[in-house]
Amino acid sequence: MKKIMIVISLCFIATSLMAQTENDNIKWTAGRPDGHAPIGVMGDHVHHKGEWMFSYRFMTMDMEGLNRGNDAVSQQAVLDNYMVSPVAMTMNMHMLGAMYAPSDRFTLMLMGNIVGNDMQLVNRMGNHFKTSSSGFGDIKLSGMFKVLDMNRQSLHFTAGVSIPTGSIEQKDVTPMSAPKEMPLPYPMQNGSGTWDPNLGVTYLLQGSLLSFGSQLNGTLRLGKNDNDYRFGNQLVWNNWVATKIARFLSLSARIEGKAVGKIDGAYGQLNPMMVTTANTQNQGGEYVNAAFGTNFYIPDGTFKNIRLGIEYLFPLYQDVNGIQLKNDGSWTFGLQYSL
Template sequence: MRLFTTVSALALAISAPALAHEPDAIRADGHAPIGVMGDHTHEAGEWMFSYRFMRMEMEGNRIGTRGVTPAEIVTSVANVNGPPATLRVVPTDMTMDMHMLGAMYAPNDRVTVMMMVNYLQNEMIHTTFAGMMGASELGRFTTRSEGFGDVKLSALFGVVDTGQTRLNLQAGLSLPTGSTGERARVLTPMGTTPTLVMPYPMQLGTGSYDPMLAATLTHQAGHWTFGGQASATLRVQDNDSGYRVGDVAHVTSWAGWSPMPSWAFFGRLEARSQGMTHGFDARFAAPVQTANPAFLGGDTVLASLGVNWVGQSGALRGQRIAAELSRPVYQDLNGPQMERDWALTLGWQYAWGGGQQRHHN
């Protein structure tokens, strides 16, 4: 009987929320991993500001699920933009840095409004092959674009909130504030170096008003947190340049373990599918794969590990600092197209005002 009582007490201690021992604790798993946005609402009168930095590295190319070399691309992939017959310029490496500033405010307990502003820094390295055919390298060049991207406005609606289980719906709109006319100096197969408008992946925005929809479900059980989110971004109009970026469908799920209120560790899986770009911008006509709308989009599955920390006292109370590292486990790309290598997201979040009780659960 004594053994049974001891085991039962241990089980209750493990499964009970950390809050049971620290009534005023703020749980680090009160928010999702930092790579997930729009996962929570706030109480009436509560504000939250956030900053995220994401670096994504891309290296190499693939067609579908198969990796391909630059030499294979320039000797076998047709150039739809006219002569030469095959592609002559191949991107080999890309780095994207994104700075994301977010603000959330809850006018009441059921609705939270959110704004996200992005600042992008893109760099892409290319190899140019000489002449009209063959695989003789002429040289390399780097293009860069930098500036503000599309601003995103949305509203989150709390549908279910039992304390442990929450369901939120989100509806929003991406505004075309990012440039679609960024230019750079390039190296052509004939050895000239003109300044041209860069192809689709190097532009800072979509140029269109894009509706966004999402649903997020989370559940806390003792030291464990589980969540899932499904979202879509719809491209419903061509932009002024004559093309429309492909629709995006996205699902993700995560599990988190919080051994103490201030720390939470997460594992997350994410699947993303993006359609091909429709239409064509004649300014992008060049013998490079990134200028072909059919070579954009595809399916990607990512696996991520993350950590959240939240201050419990003093000036750091309520300050959340988080990190998440992701790697692809599956890529099926409309190619040839550059493949993702890894991405790192770092973030800071701070909420004040309102009761903040739901974030203490």
């Protein structure tokens, strides 16, 4: 962790020095390929009065193998205590977004998504099977207020709420329940079931070739959902540096730190001894991820202001609560259009 903080500090200092060599009256601009954060970061920028932006993102994440804390654990060790053990999981998410600025200081953002989850499992008899869920996730509505825009720097605060539009009643047939469906464990649900406020702050700095960004976001879970539980609070800190290698192309590197709390309460229809994912003690943890990406931007012509982003994220450190599947990595592809 100490080495990561040193790298982030060096990136900030390098970008700051480059920015100071420029005219102090020049403002931060989105009109360059590194003018937006890596595509895996949301709510990184605001817009000028009257501007719209529409976006589509596709994210796919793979998990395989098991950790207890930050150490690997075998499936047999898990099956000594649970009737079923996860083997692997794939999550696919389609995300649609819209942003509109009623003023130069204030930007509204709306995000919705469609989620698809597939989990591979094995029971004590050695039988492998799969469960799946899909549908609309929770909708997020946010407002971003810009408080600084000078000397190639920008700072804005974000406040929003996650609206519980995603289902928490996902079911599937398993060998133990056939031919009936049974409720799926917590990670296989599409939404949280609770109204969750979130707060964030984003700082941006641009030099002639380098740009730097830092974003801190927190999500607070309030109350409990209709199934008598709530997911854990979440704090995410992203830092990234990007370099503009052409008018239309930039490369980026990002470090993400994440802390996620355990589930509070429990769904009475889930047996916590059946499978690790049905036990609320096996949720949340502390994570450090790294990512590399690229932004492709069209600055003029018929397709002006279209931006394509690609990013690959992979784990550096995972210290999970209880026993959980390990994150193997994720890809995010995105298309953005401003007008």
